[in-house]
Amino acid sequence: MGLQIFGVPGLPEIVPGADLATMIVEAAATAGTPLANDDVVVVTSKIVSKAENRLVELAGIVPSPFAVAWSAEWEKDPAVTELVLRESKRIVRQLGPVLITETRHGFVCANSGIDQSSSGAHGRVVLLPIDSDRSARTIRESFARAGVDAAVIISDTFGRAWREGQTDIAIGIAGMQPIHSYIGQVDPHGHEFRVQALCTADELAGAAELVKGNVSRVPVAVIRGHQWTHDDTATIAPVLRDQSRDLFR
């Protein structure tokens, strides 16, 4: 009845080339909560990026004159600014030291999602996975080879318009559609639903954050009891609002 959400503790520090899926299967089993069919496994993008070697040494980056000038004005590291710009396809807002960009994937977030806090060493940053749906699919396929049919969500921590505080949202998905549509259904009073579609992937990612925390280094959580329809064509694309429909870009 209902949902259970628990973290997967005991994962080692992730290094490039790590077999993340196998590590998760083993850590969950060791913790006494082995993965099971129909679980939704939410994996923090940071460890995916590390396993995929999306680490960049800042010393090797030659910033553009724009990155140098802007960084000097706002006391930023010009190499980081350069990477933020390289990872973006557009600057959505630029005000003071804040850069809100649209990443090459189509995510709108601060600093192209580049993480300076937890790269394992100073002078290095972590970029988002190149293709976070592919990352999710790879993990899901590896789970399947271990005998577990689980959906996978890659999550990151993003800010929002209008509201303070960040939340974890989905940036990649495999096995289930990210949006649950009510279109055409009617409520108990015979009205069509005002709510047309819920982004359950983002709700699942946020729910997972509640047990992962950001301090305790539990970068994977399992959600058990969520009803989902198996769909191996699923990607995060339906969540990315097309610019033509977007009033805030």
Place this chain on the structure above:
Amino acid sequence: MGLQIFGVPGLPEIVPGADLATMIVEAAATAGTPLANDDVVVVTSKIVSKAENRLVELAGIVPSPFAVAWSAEWEKDPAVTELVLRESKRIVRQLGPVLITETRHGFVCANSGIDQSSSGAHGRVVLLPIDSDRSARTIRESFARAGVDAAVIISDTFGRAWREGQTDIAIGIAGMQPIHSYIGQVDPHGHEFRVQALCTADELAGAAELVKGNVSRVPVAVIRGHQWTHDDTATIAPVLRDQSRDLFR
């Protein structure tokens, strides 16, 4: 270990004056899952509004000339448009038939959060609670009188910038702060956190939606196992980004 999230089934149709908190306590007990200390109880705003008689008969509304003209252009009900405008303190975006407003509380959402789908009768709409923090506090105090020390979140289903699909978020809170701050803490590598503050209230509201659904009419969910610090001064205000800090308003 971890979180449990379950719906509270069996609530009757809520009518004005209903003692919502007592109904929730009784329904949870009847379902075999009585409320317990330290639970977080997430209540859909719609039933709060109904209990507080925030229902409006459209027949009694005289729309302004602007509401009449705009509604004619976009095939909207002018009485609903009038209410949307009355409930707002500003129009944030207006494009085609879409009205994104800032409500008098400070929430940015479509149509001032007015719900046309589930008012219990055609020709009636449901407005947001007048003071959703007060609504949460009232429910929390009533739980306390029933012997249960639970935090309360009032949730609604809002759209977002940039991303398709709506999610449930918090519009009122009692007993716990809505934002968990990491400011000043350092990660395992000695860096200060890039993530400064997480809006756990929104993550809890979204997690609750996963078991409430919008079709099955389970408007209340209980989250058990979440660690929260008791704070009876808490309100949703820290989540509302001040306009001076907002790049999208």
